Amino acid sequence: MRILQLHCDSIEYTPTKKEIKSAEEIDNPQTQRLEEVVVAFVAIEDSDDSSVAQNAISQIKNSMGKIGCSKLLLYPYAHLSSNLAKPSIAISLLLEMEKIASSDLEVSHSPFGWTKSYKVQVKGHPLAESSKVVTKDSTSASGADSEDDEITSEALKGESKIRSYWKILSPDGTLTNIGDFDFTKHKKLEILAKYESAKQRRVDEPPPHVALMKKMAIADYEPASDSGNMRFFPNGRLIKSLIERYVTDRVKEYGGYEVETPIMYDSEHPSMVSYFNRFPARQYNIDSEGKKLFLRFAACFGQFLMANQFQMSYKNLPYKLYELTRYSFRREQSGELVGLRRLRAFTMPDCHAFCKDLDQAVDEIKVRFDLSQSVLRELGIEESDYDMAIRFTEDFYNENKSAIEELVKKHGKPVLVEMWKEKFFYFVLKWEFNFIDNLGKASALSTDQIDVENGNRYGIEFIGEDGTSHHPIILHNSPSGAIERIIYALLEKAATDAKEGRKPQLPLWLSPTQVRVIPLKEDFFEFCEKLASKISDQDVRVDIDDRNESIGKRIREAEKEWIRYILVIGEKEVNSEHLSIRDRETGKVRDISFDEFLAEIKNQTSGKPFTGLNLPKHLSKRPQLMV
Numbered sequence: 308m309r310i311l312q313l314h315c316d317s318i319e320y321t322p323t324k325k326e327i328k329s330a331e332e333i334d335n336p337q338t339q340r341l342e343e344v345v346v347a348f349v350a351i352e353d354s355d356d357s358s359v360a361q362n363a364i365s366q367i368k369n370s371m372g373k374i375g376c377s378k379l380l381l382y383p384y385a386h387l388s389s390n391l392a393k394p395s396i397a398i399s400l401l402l403e404m405e406k407i408a409s410s411d412l413e414v415s416h417s418p419f420g421w422t423k424s425y426k427v428q429v430k431g432h433p434l435a436e437s438s439k440v441v442t443k444d445s446t447s448a449s450g451a452d453s454e455d456d457e458i459t460s461e462a463l464k465g466e467s468k469i470r471s472y473w474k475i476l477s478p479d480g481t482l483t484n485i486g487d488f489d490f491t492k493h494k495k496l497e498i499l500a501k502y503e504s505a506k507q508r509r510v511d512e513p514p515p516h517v518a519l520m521k522k523m524a525i526a527d528y529e530p531a532s533d534s535g536n537m538r539f540f541p542n543g544r545l546i547k548s549l550i551e552r553y554v555t556d557r558v559k560e561y562g563g564y565e566v567e568t569p570i571m572y573d574s575e576h577p578s579m580v581s582y583f584n585r586f587p588a589r590q591y592n593i594d595s596e597g598k599k600l601f602l603r604f605a606a607c608f609g610q611f612l613m614a615n616q617f618q619m620s621y622k623n624l625p626y627k628l629y630e631l632t633r634y635s636f637r638r639e640q641s642g643e644l645v646g647l648r649r650l651r652a653f654t655m656p657d658c659h660a661f662c663k664d665l666d667q668a669v670d671e672i673k674v675r676f677d678l679s680q681s682v683l684r685e686l687g688i689e690e691s692d693y694d695m696a697i698r699f700t701e702d703f704y705n706e707n708k709s710a711i712e713e714l715v716k717k718h719g720k721p722v723l724v725e726m727w728k729e730k731f732f733y734f735v736l737k738w739e740f741n742f743i744d745n746l747g748k749a750s751a752l753s754t755d756q757i758d759v760e761n762g763n764r765y766g767i768e769f770i771g772e773d774g775t776s777h778h779p780i781i782l783h784n785s786p787s788g789a790i791e792r793i794i795y796a797l798l799e800k801a802a803t804d805a806k807e808g809r810k811p812q813l814p815l816w817l818s819p820t821q822v823r824v825i826p827l828k829e830d831f832f833e834f835c836e837k838l839a840s841k842i843s844d845q846d847v848r849v850d851i852d853d854r855n856e857s858i859g860k861r862i863r864e865a866e867k868e869w870i871r872y873i874l875v876i877g878e879k880e881v882n883s884e885h886l887s888i889r890d891r892e893t894g895k896v897r898d899i900s901f902d903e904f905l906a907e908i909k910n911q912t913s914g915k916p917f918t919g920l921n922l923p924k925h926l927s928k929r930p931q932l933m934v
Contacts (some may be wrong), residue, residue, distance in 0.1 A: 308355045308363050308442070309387040311348040313427065314374055314435040314486060318346050320382075320425035322418050329394040330420025339417070344378040345371050346427065349404075350387035351397040354443065360400045363441045364407045371412070373473040373504060374434050375484040379408055381416040382425075394420060432486045433500035434473060473504055474724040476697070480712045482724070493721055495743045496694045500723050502749040503696060514746045515802035516795050517646035519811075523869070524932050525794065526647060535644040535651030537791070540932065541921040542819040547654070547790055549817055550686065552916040554656045554787045555631055557682050561674075563629030563658045568609020570634070574599040578765050579608065589638035591651075602636035606657035607783065611765040614661060619769035621663045624779065625671050629658040647795035648750050654790040661767065661779040668757050668780040669710045675784045676714055676738070679753035682786040683740065685915070687814040688796055692742060693752060695722040699736040700729065703757075707736075714738060733760035734783070742792075744799045745806075752788035752796065801869075810891060812869045816915035819922070821908065822849040823865045827858060827877040834881050838874070839924065845905050846917045852926045866891060872908075 322336035347367055371379065381404060385391055392400070398419045408414040417423060429435055475488040475496075485504075490497035520526045525543035529536050539547055559565060571593060572579055579601075591602040603609070610628045619626060634652040643649050660675070662668040680690065695718045697711065704711060704726060715722050739754040761767075762778035771777045787793055801811035815821055822842055826835045835851050842849045852861045858875065865873050873889040874880070880887050885898040899907075923929050 308352055308359050308440070309350045310363060310367070310439040310441065311384070311387060312367065312370065312437045312439065313346045313348070314376060314430045314432070315341075315344050315346050316428040316430055317342045318344060318380065318425060318427045320417055320423045322421040322423050324422050325420060326422050327394055327420045329398070331398065331418045333418050333421070336418070336421075341378065341380055341415075343376065344380050345374075345376050346380045346382055348382045348384035348387060349401065350385055351383075351392045351400050352388050352390050353392050355392055355396070355400060355441075356443065357400070357403060359441050359443055360404045361407060363439070364404050366439055366441065368408065368412065369470065370434070370437060370504075372470060374432075374486045375472065376486070377412055379412045379414040381405055381408075381414065383417065383419045430486055432488065432490070433497050434485055434504045437504075470728045471698075472726045472728075473500065474726060475500075475721050476711070476715050476724045477721045478712075478716045478719060480708075480715075488721070493694075496721060496723060498743050498747050499694045499696060499741050499749045502747070503723060503725070512746065513645055514648065514744050514748070514799060515806075516648070516744070516798035519798045519802060520646060520794070523798075525798075526791075533651060534641055535639060535649070537647065537650065537652075543794070545819050545918060545921040546794060546813070546817050549916050549918060550787070550790050550793055551631055551633075551654065551656075553686070554682060554790070555629070556916065557678065557685075558627075558629045558656060558658050558786060561627070561658075561678050563627040565629050565631075566610065566613060568606060568613065568630060569603070570632075570636075571600045571602050572608050574601050578611070581764055589640075591636050591638055603632070604635055604637045605783075606630040606632045606635070606655065607659070607761070610657075610659050611761055611767060611781075614659075614767045615765050617767075619661070619779075621769055621771050621777075624663045624769060625660040625667060625782075627658055627660045629656070631656050647791045647798075648744065648748065650789070650791055653792070656785050656787055656790070658784045658786070660782040660784070661762070661769070662782065663769065663771065663777070663779060665707075665757070665759075665780055668782055669707060672736075672755055672757060672782055672784075673710070673713065673717075675755050675782065675786070676717055679740065679755070679784070679786040680717070683753060686787065686793055686797075687817070688742070688752070688793070688800070690719065692796070692800060693740040694720075694743065694749075695738060695740055696725065696751075697722055697736070697738040698725040698727065700727045702730075703735040711736075730759075733764075734758045740788075742796045742799070744795075745802055750788075750792055750795070752792060753784075753786055754788065755782055755784040758783055810869075810894075812871065812892065814911075815871055815908065816912040816917075818869065818871060819848065820850050820868065820870050820920070821847050821912075822872045822874065823852055823868075823870045824849060824874045824876060825852045825858065825861050825865070827875065831876045831878075831881060835876050838876070841901070842905075843919070845909075847905070847908055848920050850920060850922070850924050850926060854927050862889070872904075 319340045321338040401416055405414050405416050473485045475483045475485055524540045526537045526539045529538045590604055593600040633654045635655045636652050639649050639651055660671050662671055734756040736757040739751040741749040741751050743749055758781040761781055767779055768776045769779055805811045824835045824839050826832055839849045839851050871891050885900055886904050887898055889896050
């Protein structure tokens with residue numbers, strides 16, 4: 308069955324003539340007009356049966372619930388397929404669909420087997436238009452690919468069946484149905500709304516960062532590994548390690564205590580079985596000496612099992628455990644894997660806070676929200692670069708409306724809301740910051756959750772003020788999201804800059820080479836060596852292009868490597884008390900003192916971790932990477 312679904316301001320249709328002998332009988336065909344209606348153009352195909360009809364209506368109802376519409380028009384539309392069912396079967400299934408839908412919708416159908424003229428006015432919101440292919444084997448809209456021998460959690464299987472509503476929550480507290488919101492000034496939010504509601508993660512073409520990660524010798528696919536596993540070259544490892552260190556430092560400053568836990572666990576451990584079926588992820592499975600193991604898809608298991616052994620009082624809470632997982636593993640579907648955006652092996656900063664009650668958890672999540680905004684900003688990702696989605700149960704919203712509105716005010720612009728009619732996962736609230744790339748795909752960066760189940764599931768206890776044992780509420784925060792995804796976002800931003808006429812670059816503290824020294828000729832090599840050492844002693848990454856190439860070529864190549872500062876050394880520079888700095892950001896050459904130059908660099912790198920060059924200092928000593 309093929310369905311084109313439109314949320315309409317109105318539709319008018321007029322039956323004009325019978326197209327087939329078995330067309331429905333109509334006395335005195337009249338023009339019909341319906342307003343505020345979802346129109347489902349339906350082509351019933353040869354292999355469709357009652358189960359397909361039920362599945363189709365279930366999907367239509369689900370999507371209608373998200374946009375808050377309760378009026379449905381089923382519109383037979385043979386043009387969607389070349390493999391149509393017999394008319395007798397098609398009309399039977401159409402009427403069955405109408406009957407099923409009528410239990411909680413105002414539903415009608417246009418005449419079957421008639422040629423009709425129609426005029427339709429479709430709404431302009433992100434969920435107004437969608438298409439579905441429903442078959443006997445499908446449980447959701449088309450587009451998902453399958454993996455052989457995949458074991459999937461009950462949470463993942465049920466994710467598409469959750470009854471939820473999509474809305475927009477503004478900083479002033481206004482909650483608007485998504486169909487009524489004006490996205491004119493919020494185009495990225497509109498893209499996010501379309502992406503999240505469709506739940507289609509497949510990528511049809513590589514986003515720009517893929518070419519950049521190869522060109523800049525940061526990362527590449529590893530053909531000898533499983534899909535979604537990357538190799539990081541020296542430049543990439545340097546960038547990645549600096550981000551890892553920065554995020555870890557910030558979490559420890561916040562109060563997180565760093566731990567380390569195993570990467571694989573027993574699939575039959577009671578707490579694992581229960582948690583696995585509450586977490587929407589695909590996993591890697593391993594058989595070892597008769598034991599069934601799986602590779603972790605988060606740091607939760609290890610930290611929860613560790614916390615189970617703690618003797619805690621309410622005075623210890625909130626207590627925060629932190630791990631930078633290298634790696635976490637998820638068997639993402641192959642069509643979703645592309646570059647650094649979505650991987651099967653990834654590095655995730657994961658901080659859990661154990662709270663004495665929901666009130667403390669709500670207070671703590673605000674602190675972590677501020678932390679996450681700050682971390683992204685210092686990594687080079689501004690608030691304007693991402694949009695926020697927040698998901699919660701209806702009950703939690705009604706009981707904690709002011710706290711949710713406070714988070715939205717901190718974000719400073721409207722957010723996408725998915726409101727669940729009832730709790731399905733282990734958490735009652737989850738927020739995330741989503742980066743929108745150059746292909747209109749959304750990827751979650753920072754995130755946090757309020758978990759109300761796993762304290763009990765893992766037997767984690769603390770002694771409350773009343774002297775009795777209690778299970779904590781647990782917060783699950785990654786202040787940055789996966790480290791690889793941060794690099795993806797930075798490269799996508801750089802691609803946007805290049806497209807819009809600005810020079811692409813990384814934040815200076817993440818640049819593999821921050822300063823390049825280029826001697827005009829061999830006579831100045833000794834001076835360049837001393838100058839480079841003097842700069843390097845101040846914790847600045849500096850290299851020397853000592854190759855026998857023209858000065859123009861060496862400058863151009865430094866530009867292509869996004870090196871911010873280039874120092875060309877000739878007779879004038881050797882005899883000057885100032886440095887002649889070619890600044891890639893401004894495109895200008897200026898003379899400044901050594902101390903002024905260092906102060907300028909330090910101003911941009913202050914508070915960030917440092918490591919030295921991860922390649923030979925002299926370019927003549929470096930191997931060439933074949934890309």
